[in-house]
Amino acid sequence: MNSYIKKSHWYNEVLFKNCQQFWNLTNQNIDVVNLGSSSGTFAFDYSSVGLRGENWAIAPQTIVGDFLILKQFRHYLKEDATVLYPICPFTAISGAVDYIEDRCYSFLDYETIPNGHYIRNVRVLEQMNDPLLFYPAVEVLRDIKFHLFKKSEKLMSESKLEKNAENWIRSWTEQFHIDDLNNHFIADHSEVYHRTMALLNEMIDYCHEEHLNLVIVVPPVHHSLGKKFTLSAKGQLLDSLKNDANLQKVKFLNYMDESSFAHDASLFQNSYFLNKKRSLQIYSVSIDNAKIIIIS
Numbered sequence: 001m002n003s004y005i006k007k008s009h010w011y012n013e014v015l016f017k018n019c020q021q022f023w024n025l026t027n028q029n030i031d032v033v034n035l036g037s038s039s040g041t042f043a044f045d046y047s048s049v050g051l052r053g054e055n056w057a058i059a060p061q062t063i064v065g066d067f068l069i070l071k072q073f074r075h076y077l078k079e080d081a082t083v084l085y086p087i088c089p090f091t092a093i094s095g096a097v098d099y100i101e102d103r104c105y106s107f108l109d110y111e112t113i114p115n116g117h118y119i120r121n122v123r124v125l126e127q128m129n130d131p132l133l134f135y136p137a138v139e140v141l142r143d144i145k146f147h148l149f150k151k152s153e154k155l156m157s158e159s160k161l162e163k164n165a166e167n168w169i170r171s172w173t174e175q176f177h178i179d180d181l182n183n184h185f186i187a188d189h190s191e192v193y194h195r196t197m198a199l200l201n202e203m204i205d206y207c208h209e210e211h212l213n214l215v216i217v218v219p220p221v222h223h224s225l226g227k228k229f230t231l232s233a234k235g236q237l238l239d240s241l242k243n244d245a246n247l248q249k250v251k252f253l254n255y256m257d258e259s260s261f262a263h264d265a266s267l268f269q270n271s272y273f274l275n276k277k278r279s280l281q282i283y284s285v286s287i288d289n290a291k292i293i294i295i296s
Contacts, residue, residue: 018041039219041055064099074212080211083214085216161271164224
């Protein structure tokens with residue numbers, strides 16, 4: 001029964017989403033890897049690029065979690081490997097939060113996790129190895145429904161993309177208590193902002209010491225979403241990285257408003273997330289840039 005449950009939608013897409021990539025990691029001398037949160041899970045595909053690459057994004061994730069992953073799995077990366085680090089629009093005021101999803105206990109050393117607890121670690125490993133004990137009865141019907149009625153990926157119309165963009169902005173501004181993106185809202189988040197910059201600088205220094213080529217990437221968003229970020233908001237959330245993070249040691253690629261991407265609805269599953277089928281087409285660009293770093 002456990003073998004059946006381990007193939008279920010509940011086990012793979014709810015309980016341990018994005019975790020199996022770490023359980024089954026066997027590749028050595030990886031050329032390029034990406035970290036990141038939600039957008040990173042869709043933005044990168046290395047299957048046809050000619051590089052040995054891995055997508056290590058976890059949704060949701062913070063810089064704290066990404067840094068833990070990078071340090072624990074560093075030995076899988078070759079000398080001078082490239083680490084692509086996608087940041088979301090609000091990473092600057094959210095990246096240093098210590099929250100780590102419980103499922104990450106299934107592949108991280110719990111003693112390295114902020115406020116990591118032995119009992120929680122034991123429980124997660126029990127869920128991983130013996131899921132029958134935790135399998136909700138209602139999930140049987142949901143799993144059957146999922147396998148019988150798999151959703152096909154459909155393109156969103158411009159009007160639906162616009163509505164979706166409004167929903168993203170509303171969600172973010174409510175989450176971070178921002179009344180107006182034209183305001184100087186970064187001051188209200190100064191503590192987490194400075195912690196985020198300090199942690200990002202620590203990651204940059206770590207990659208430099210480990211001879212890893214860190215490439216910070218702002219993934220493209222559909223123009224319906226991109227246009228809602230004012231110049232003031234972009235300055236506080238993205239341009240500030242150039243002033244407060246040690247970017248002279250790394251490559252910084254800002255594709256947020258790249259017109260060749262932003263105006264092509266076929267590249268997106270919504271206004272924020274890339275269409276998985278198109279991710280390779282887009283990020284062959286940043287991978288090529290990463291190759292230049294390795295060669296030079």
